[in-house]
Amino acid sequence: MSSNSKRLKIGISACFFHPDQERPIFKGKTLQYIEQSVAHWVMSQGDLAVMIPSPEGDTQVGDAQIADYAQWLDGVVLMGGSDVWPGSYGEEVMDPRWTGDRVRDAYEKKLIESFVAAGKPVLGVCRGMQMINVAFGGTLYQDIATQRPDALMHRDGVTYDLNLHEVQFEANSKLSKLLGGASKAKVNSIHHQGVKDLAANFVVEAFCPHDHIPEAIRLQGDAYVAAVQWHPEFHKSTLGTLDDSPILTDFLNAARKKQLA
Numbered sequence: 029m030s031s032n033s034k035r036l037k038i039g040i041s042a043c044f045f046h047p048d049q050e051r052p053i054f055k056g057k058t059l060q061y062i063e064q065s066v067a068h069w070v071m072s073q074g075d076l077a078v079m080i081p082s083p084e085g086d087t088q089v090g091d092a093q094i095a096d097y098a099q100w101l102d103g104v105v106l107m108g109g110s111d112v113w114p115g116s117y118g119e120e121v122m123d124p125r126w127t128g129d130r131v132r133d134a135y136e137k138k139l140i141e142s143f144v145a146a147g148k149p150v151l152g153v154c155r156g157m158q159m160i161n162v163a164f165g166g167t168l169y170q171d172i173a174t175q176r177p178d179a180l181m182h183r184d185g186v187t188y189d190l191n192l193h194e195v196q197f198e199a200n201s202k203l204s205k206l207l208g209g210a211s212k213a214k215v216n217s218i219h220h221q222g223v224k225d226l227a228a229n230f231v232v233e234a235f236c237p238h239d240h241i242p243e244a245i246r247l248q249g250d251a252y253v254a255a256v257q258w259h260p261e262f263h264k265s266t267l268g269t270l271d272d273s274p275i276l277t278d279f280l281n282a283a284r285k286k287q288l289a
Contacts, residue, residue, distance in 0.1 A: 098142035103283035106156025152255030166227030215258035
């Protein structure tokens, strides 16, 4: 790309490390960060990645708000990370291990609302898909293995991003068309939570054929809100996994269309 003025500015949601006196560094401090592979995936076609820090916290940050980032940036990617707090979708916590991050939930809900209101595209990855579903009124399995013992193992702490399984695409869905009419593909699987009740006005575009747990969803209508449960930033051609570049290209094209409008 020949000119910085033509490069898209794509926001990436922050992950949080909350204050922890047991950490060897930054004791008692809140850290906001993004994972390198996500930034590099977003930048892989020549565009710019910008982490969007949460303005909420213990100190005054001026009058900059998430809505200002939504006006300035061209789109947002919600990355993976911590569990979603069950209270965000009206449930009690079933197990202390699945308490999640209610602070991050509130921050990401504002991100989704602000970018949709600004007419900018939203793309969710893993937790990002779960938060999109919750933000629009859907619910989640707090733990797939517990609530769906018949399900495939969707997370393996040892193999991590090398835990792979097949997904099936809904025929004639936008996602299938983006992937050249593909019906199946191999993806990584690094989640123990997942979509239970789909939010209104969303459609499932891909699912795990072994247990029918949703693997990709999309909002119907004019707003661009789409998400995948796998991590495209971790896919490698040597593993025989899905080439996710058409998904990124479509998202960036939607951002560029808005930029030129």
